Amino acid sequence: MDGQAAAKAALNTAGVAVRAEGFGLEGPRGWAFRDLTIDAEPGSLIAIEGPSGTGRTCLLLALTGRMRPTEGTASVGRMRLPKQMAAVRRISALGHTPGVSELEPALTVAEHLRERALLQRRFGGSLRGLLRPRAERTAEARLRIERALQAAGLDPETLPKGTRTAVRDLERTEALRLSIALALIAEPRLLGIDDTDLKLSDDERTEIWELLASLAESGTTVVAVCSEAPANAVVISTAAATDTGANDDTTDGTTADSRRGNGDALAEARRA
Template identity: 55%
Template sequence: MDSTPETPATPEKPPATPAPTPGTPTIASVPPAPTREGAALSVDGLRMRGPRGPVYGDVRFEAGPGSLVAIEGPSGSGRTCLLLTLAGRMRPTSGKLLVDGLPLPQHMAAVRRFTALGPVEGVNDLDPALTAAEHIHERVLLLRRFDGALPDLFRPRRGRRAADEERRTHEALELAGLRAEDLPRGLDTHVRQLSALQVLRLGTAMALIGRPRLLCVDDADRGLGSGERAEAWRMLRAVAAAGTTAVATCSQAPEVPQGPEGPRGPEDNGAVTVRLEPPHTPGRPGHPHGTDDTDDTEKEEAADALVQAGRP
């Protein structure tokens, strides 16, 4: 009988996983995106006067985090200026405004850090000669500039940072409903070839890349048919449902289902409608109601908003 002790079997090693090529980003290696809570808004007696008279006046509303706020009003009602005031880009004349508990205008710079502008005519218009991809790339570079040091702007991104930028861009496009397969040449389609709804989606996606807590969109229903308006509001509801407070100006706010206790339904997201009317101002000869003056004032004030704010 062989008395030689048996040698214990050596456990099999699992097959080696090939090492990734240096600099190649993998989604699995990137930590999950942080959950963001939208910014709450508290507005009480807010007013603004411009060089030619009142722009908007006595605005009052409350909106919790992740709400959808529709600012409804005709041209000249001051809706764009109110939007830019909420975004920390314009100074109100009087009244109380808290954005995430921060009083404005005292903390405009702090509010701008977690707020993003979607399309706002005369402020951040898209270049019709550039493609969707070029606009997105420009937005990513701009975010690098304000999130880091100036030399980092021109350094290529590798590994985790590049993967994070790619994922944030993908998330923003998906949330805005802008699909490359729906465009004539994918993301290489020029802006001049896009429909009004697609331009709205692109501008919104660019704003969402920075993962803002407050998104502000101007003229959300401009140039859209009834079906496209419904799509635009569905997009903004999705943004609010994802946690970002969304504020949009419009000529006609969407209807919200009403119940005994107010707005209800899975898509209302704490929906709030703010209705504005053109302020009563003395008119020039030939303009007895002053509406043309008010409209001009709003456009001029909005065009100067970024200069006053110092950043987008």
């Protein structure tokens, strides 16, 4: 089964529309981004395109409810930003995002999957779900993991030591697929990934974009940060929406608006 067929077979997610007008975020060193317009339908593949240092990660975090914007209006589905940031966080999930959602090199694939399934069961489900018999909860967690791995196109049997393979021993595309699978365990309606095409060959880049396109076609709205967007994506360019005084949000978090009490942007995003 190819990646596109796997994603369609494994997921049945209703994505959300993402819209914004005059959207901006200012920090003490200038604007991370500003005056952006976004109009993407549910199930879109949205590419945040621009060079490092143009507020790409800030925009990703703002759209997923993990960083408070400074100006403009935005909506994710029926939820408004910034008033309903918590609600947006509940229906979104982050894959690879440096400083916010990262893989632990020393842990194995199995350990990452078990931990994420446990967190999802404890914090992502209902109280009634926690009261179900243990065997039932375990079976559901296993099914979530299997679906997420299938949708992300990651077959543990192909890894050097199967699920006992440590993250440090994964290839770049394998680690990226694992981070996507971990995010998909929550069955999000909006999936965000940072540095999508970083350190990938042309063939690997094509492979990952095909995966993300298949997830979008299955219903999930995907927002991916990149240096070069594919032709089939809704492209948001941050290069022309950033003042030279702003620095990239992947460095020290100084792009958050301290005047509005954001503090360290990445610390806030991690807490979210």
